[in-house]
Amino acid sequence: MRLAINFLKMKHIKILGTGCPKCKKTTALVEEAVKEAGVEATIEKVEDIMEIMKYNVLSTPVLVIDEKVTIKGRIPSKSEVIELLNG
Amino acid sequence: MFDWVQNMADWIVFDLLNMQQGQHLAEALNFFIYDSVKILLLLFVVIFFMGMVNSYFPIEKVRNFLSRNKLYGLEYLMASLFGVVTPFCSCSSVPLFIGFVRGGIPLGVTFAFLITSPLVNEVAIGLFVGLFGLKITLIYVISGVLLGMAAGIILGKFKPERFLTPWVKEVIANAEREEEAFAAEKTPFKERLPIIWDEVMKILKGVVPYVMVGIAIGGLMHGYIPEGFFEKYMNKDNLFAVPIATILAVPMYSNASGILPVVQVLVSKGIPLGTAIAFMMGVVGLSLPEAMLLKKVMTLKLIGIFFGVVTLCIIISGYFFNIIL
Numbered sequence: 001m002r003l004a005i006n007f008l009k010m011k012h013i014k015i016l017g018t019g020c021p022k023c024k025k026t027t028a029l030v031e032e033a034v035k036e037a038g039v040e041a042t043i044e045k046v047e048d049i050m051e052i053m054k055y056n057v058l059s060t061p062v063l064v065i066d067e068k069v070t071i072k073g074r075i076p077s078k079s080e081v082i083e084l085l086n087g
Numbered sequence: 088m089f090d091w092v093q094n095m096a097d098w099i100v101f102d103l104l105n106m107q108q109g110q111h112l113a114e115a116l117n118f119f120i121y122d123s124v125k126i127l128l129l130l131f132v133v134i135f136f137m138g139m140v141n142s143y144f145p146i147e148k149v150r151n152f153l154s155r156n157k158l159y160g161l162e163y164l165m166a167s168l169f170g171v172v173t174p175f176c177s178c179s180s181v182p183l184f185i186g187f188v189r190g191g192i193p194l195g196v197t198f199a200f201l202i203t204s205p206l207v208n209e210v211a212i213g214l215f216v217g218l219f220g221l222k223i224t225l226i227y228v229i230s231g232v233l234l235g236m237a238a239g240i241i242l243g244k245f246k247p248e249r250f251l252t253p254w255v256k257e258v259i260a261n262a263e264r265e266e267e268a269f270a271a272e273k274t275p276f277k278e279r280l281p282i283i284w285d286e287v288m289k290i291l292k293g294v295v296p297y298v299m300v301g302i303a304i305g306g307l308m309h310g311y312i313p314e315g316f317f318e319k320y321m322n323k324d325n326l327f328a329v330p331i332a333t334i335l336a337v338p339m340y341s342n343a344s345g346i347l348p349v350v351q352v353l354v355s356k357g358i359p360l361g362t363a364i365a366f367m368m369g370v371v372g373l374s375l376p377e378a379m380l381l382k383k384v385m386t387l388k389l390i391g392i393f394f395g396v397v398t399l400c401i402i403i404s405g406y407f408f409n410i411i412l
Contacts, residue, residue, distance in 0.1 A: 019178075021178075049185070053185050057186070058182055058187075060176075073179065
């Protein structure tokens with residue numbers, strides 16, 4: 001039961017990007033932010049372009065939290081990501 | 088406008104360090120201080136300005152505009168102009184390409200944008216103003232826009248749809264006009280500013296090391312190579328200079344910001360400006376990493392045509408500059 005609730009609360013983060021340096025930086029930054037925010041989250045890197053295009057974005061990197069596009073086209077700042085995770 | 092920077096450089100070199108005027112090392116150091124301060128300031132201003140424009144006019148709006156309006160040929164010019172104010176990272180070229188064609192924007196128009204966006208970007212403009220002055224920068228920007236437009240129109244004539252990868256053809260077949268409301272539309276300036284600022288700092292941090300190394304090398308050359316040194320070897324009458332410079336430039340990419348300051352010194356030592364501009368357009372406008380990425384959406388043949396047409400346009404504008412400047 002506990003486990004199930006935890007899973008529901010868990011955030012599902014996706015980082016969309018074709019593997020450029022900016023996307024790698026974003027991934028590292030999000031990993032840190034998740035640790036600092038103390039939230040349970042899965043982080044998935046999406047590098048397949050067809051998969052990326054499903055989110056209808058024009059520039060990468062893109063941060064997707066629970067299937068919602070939050071930040072696109074730039075590397076977010078850590079505090080921004082923490083805010084989004086807690087929000 | 089930058090007299091105070093020159094005064095400061097003079098003061099540091101000749102008063103503070105007590106070096107002799109006319110000494111090679113002193114001249115080189117003076118040049119280095121003056122150039123780096125001036126260029127960093129200009130880079131900051133231009134990048135910040137472009138960041139502001141882009142915050143209010145993001146790529147999604149560009150796409151919506153181009154997909155909504157059929158402008159009887161003017162859309163090539165519009166796409167090319169939008170390319171100037173929209174920053175471009177070659178790693179975004181594929182999503183951008185797909186997003187554009189999915190919005191029903193013709194391939195030629197998409198190409199016009201894809202060409203101008205990296206060619207006339209905020210870093211290039213900042214460096215150009217600092218190194219060559221406003222007039223040459225204006226010429227560079229205008230010709231970059233015209234070049235993107237012309238190459239887009241030419242590429243459109245090739246019926247490039249034939250050379251796309253199958254899955255992209257499918258995307259086009261299912262193309263529908265998508266309009267996406269831009270979420271951050273109503274964000275107040277106060278909230279935009281930190282994000283813009285953050286971006287400006289990131290871009291600056293990325294290019295400053297290259298620029299400094301470039302200026303340092305330029306500074307040394309400035310002090311040691313005699314005036315007009317290259318005129319003997321690379322004058323305007325040498326017809327091969329422009330194509331060779333352009334073709335050499337295409338594989339260079341990441342260090343474009345470091346190359347510009349060196350090129351400026353080469354110009355001051357006698358390399359024709361048109362040849363130099365062609366070289367720089369090749370450096371900034373075309374890159375092999377971009378070509379590798381584009382392989383996902385187009386066949387090698389189309390990438391070849393794309394690079395070929397753009398290279399040709401660059402070479403032509405190089406000759407053109409050599410004639411008028």
